[in-house]
Amino acid sequence: MATRKITITVPEELVESIKERVDARGVSGYIAAAAAHQDAMDRLRELAERLEEEHGPVTDDEQQAALDRIAAIDGWHDEQRSHPGAAA
Known part of the structure; x- marks a missing residue:
């Protein structure tokens, strides 16, 4: 999968907490995994909303x-x- 370098702003305490769990090179992977998880949850929520519109609650x-x-x-x-x- 192609990657792109971006700049993000993250609270300092969060960065320090992440660094305690992974080495310096793993921070990007950790944040990418968190973003991928959130994207999947957003897509799932959108699907659930469409299904509810079509079939009811x-x-x-x-x-x-x-x-x-x-x-x-x-x-x-x-x-x-x-x-x-x-x-x-």
């Missing part, structure tokens, strides 16, 4: 069903990690 029952499904998938992954090699 998600009901409480639909939301709970989705959360239940996520919990079931998490449980399955936990089981797979605790028994690596078990048949699926």
